[in-house]
Amino acid sequence: MKRAFNHLPYSISQRIRRVVLPKDMETFLLISLGAIFGANLRYWVAGWAAGRFGATFPYGTLIINLSGSFVIGLFMTLATERFLIDPRWRLVVAIGFLGGYTTFSSYTYESMNLLLKGETWLGLLNLLGSSLFGGLAVAAGISLARLI
Numbered sequence: 001m002k003r004a005f006n007h008l009p010y011s012i013s014q015r016i017r018r019v020v021l022p023k024d025m026e027t028f029l030l031i032s033l034g035a036i037f038g039a040n041l042r043y044w045v046a047g048w049a050a051g052r053f054g055a056t057f058p059y060g061t062l063i064i065n066l067s068g069s070f071v072i073g074l075f076m077t078l079a080t081e082r083f084l085i086d087p088r089w090r091l092v093v094a095i096g097f098l099g100g101y102t103t104f105s106s107y108t109y110e111s112m113n114l115l116l117k118g119e120t121w122l123g124l125l126n127l128l129g130s131s132l133f134g135g136l137a138v139a140a141g142i143s144l145a146r147l148i
Helices: 012-020 023-053 059-082 088-101 104-116 120-147
Strands: none
Touching (some): 023 059, 059 104, 104 120
């Protein structure tokens, strides 16, 4: 006689997830949870830096971009090369938290990855192209807004 649950191919957590939360919704919520904390930390760091160093230079943005770049390098290396972690942590930390904290970290990580893989032209294109064309896109947005 077969046991009642022998025919189920999923672990308990997978069975519960399939019943309670569809995969797309789970992904959405994990990214959202990380983003809530990342965006609020960004707000706090920017305010702290302005109060500490003044607002004549965007010190907060500089601190956020540099610390976010450091954290994504550390986290993604640990997550992909050193430890076997649940891929959902990448959703929470790399996409959600750091996406809410700074998108600069993704840009620098992806550029460095290209350079380290020997894709020098693509890495430099991403680094310089994003900066140059990003600046031009901001200027275009400002110009358009002033026309309205």
